[in-house]
Amino acid sequence: MTDSRTYALVTGASSGIGAIYADRLAARGHDLILVARRRDRLEALAARLRQDHGRQVEIHAADLGDPEDLARIEALVSGRDDIGVLVNNAGLGAGAPSVSADRDAVATLIKINVLALTRLCLAATPRFAARDDGLIINIGSVIAVIPSATAAAYSGSKAYVLNFSRSLQSEFSKTNVKVQVVMPGPVRTEFFGDRPPPFPDELFMSPETVVDIAFQALDQGELVCWPTLHDLQAWTVFDDARRTLSKAVSQTAVPPARYGLPAPEAA
Numbered sequence: 001m002t003d004s005r006t007y008a009l010v011t012g013a014s015s016g017i018g019a020i021y022a023d024r025l026a027a028r029g030h031d032l033i034l035v036a037r038r039r040d041r042l043e044a045l046a047a048r049l050r051q052d053h054g055r056q057v058e059i060h061a062a063d064l065g066d067p068e069d070l071a072r073i074e075a076l077v078s079g080r081d082d083i084g085v086l087v088n089n090a091g092l093g094a095g096a097p098s099v100s101a102d103r104d105a106v107a108t109l110i111k112i113n114v115l116a117l118t119r120l121c122l123a124a125t126p127r128f129a130a131r132d133d134g135l136i137i138n139i140g141s142v143i144a145v146i147p148s149a150t151a152a153a154y155s156g157s158k159a160y161v162l163n164f165s166r167s168l169q170s171e172f173s174k175t176n177v178k179v180q181v182v183m184p185g186p187v188r189t190e191f192f193g194d195r196p197p198p199f200p201d202e203l204f205m206s207p208e209t210v211v212d213i214a215f216q217a218l219d220q221g222e223l224v225c226w227p228t229l230h231d232l233q234a235w236t237v238f239d240d241a242r243r244t245l246s247k248a249v250s251q252t253a254v255p256p257a258r259y260g261l262p263a264p265e266a267a
């Protein structure tokens with residue numbers, strides 16, 4: 001775990017998983033920077049965290065889908081040496097088949113789930129690398145490995161979060177900069193809004209359980225955390241298969257025989 005004297009910046013801290021991250025990070029001794037659009041929610045949470053944990057808590061109301069607001073938060077992350085933890089939690093779904101999808105809603109989803117997360121990571125890593133310390137926690141979802149007929153962009157965005165985070169893990173594998181990606185199943189939050197939840201109630205975890213599992217995983221060195229996965233072998237088998245495929249597709253430029261194309265002439 002990175003130096004607890006540093007600030008932790010949490011996006012999407014106004015509700016659900018992000019609000020619990022803020023609470024648990026304060027309990028671990030971090031001062032906080034809370035980011036989301038709903039200022040009133042951030043103010044109420046900040047007041048409670050100051051009272052319960054005696055930490056410094058700043059709030060920054062920002063719409064991470066708005067380029068100017070995002071640039072403001074990026075500047076904060078890249079400009080302040082006292083930020084040691086970045087939690088990219090803000091995110092949303094946009095569930096509909098592609099034929100009836102609201103394209104603007106899907107574009108907003110990509111702006112928050114993919115673009116904002118990426119830009120904030122890239123704002124953080126130069127400083128983290130320079131001082132060889134820092135922690136990034138990116139919130140993915142099990143839907144990253146569940147291609148979905150009614151949530152294609154959401155599934156794709158979370159597959160991006162998984163692959164992007166794993167690539168950063170690879171970049172910083174020999175350093176003290178840690179990148180954890182957390183892949184929850186259904187969580188009882190405001191995420192589904194007024195829509196009827198698409199899963200039975202017994203499949204929902206509380207946000208407290210998700211975050212407590214993720215910190216436990218982090219403390220035991222699990223940088224890809226699947227809070228609902230009991231048999232960790234399912235993940236290692238999946239990842240081994242990915243490694244086998246990645247090796248198999250990187251060996252040759254000769255067209256596979258099943259396509260019936262002539263082998264290229266030697267250069």
Ligand SMILES: NC(=O)c1ccc[n+]([C@@H]2O[C@H](COP(=O)([O-])OP(=O)(O)OC[C@H]3O[C@@H](n4cnc5c(N)ncnc54)[C@H](OP(=O)(O)O)[C@@H]3O)[C@@H](O)[C@H]2O)c1
Pocket residue numbers: 011012013014015016017018035036037038039041062063064065089090091092093112139140141142183184185186187188189190191192207
């Ligand atoms: N709930 C689930 O079943 C589930 C499962 C797997 C993964 N996840 C992931 O967990 C993360 C947190 O979701 P949650 O379940 O805690 O849902 P939530 O209660 O709806 O929280 C989403 C947070 O994102 C913030 N946010 C949304 N749009 C934003 C924007 N344009 N700019 C800034 N902040 C924005 C919201 O704050 P404001 O509205 O105040 O801006 C809110 O704090 C997301 O990345 C989600 O994809 C959720």
